[in-house]
Amino acid sequence: MKGMIKVARGTGKVVLALLAAVFMPVLIWVALGVALNKKLREKEARQAEVPTIGEILTEADQTIKR
16 A cells, blocks of 8 residues: 555656646746736837827917917
C-alpha cells in the first residue's frame, strides 16, 4: 500500500509539472496582451481632441468683447 501511495504522489507531481509547463507560457502571453491593450486604450484617451476656447464659446452662445 505504501508503494502505491508513493507512485501516486510521484505521478501527481509529474502531472502538475506538465500542466505548469503548458499553462505558464499561455498565461504569460495573455497577461502581455492585457497589458498592451490597457496601454493602447490609455494612449487613445490621451490623444482625444480638446475643444478650443472658440468652440466652447460658440456652443455656449457667448462672445468675447475686446
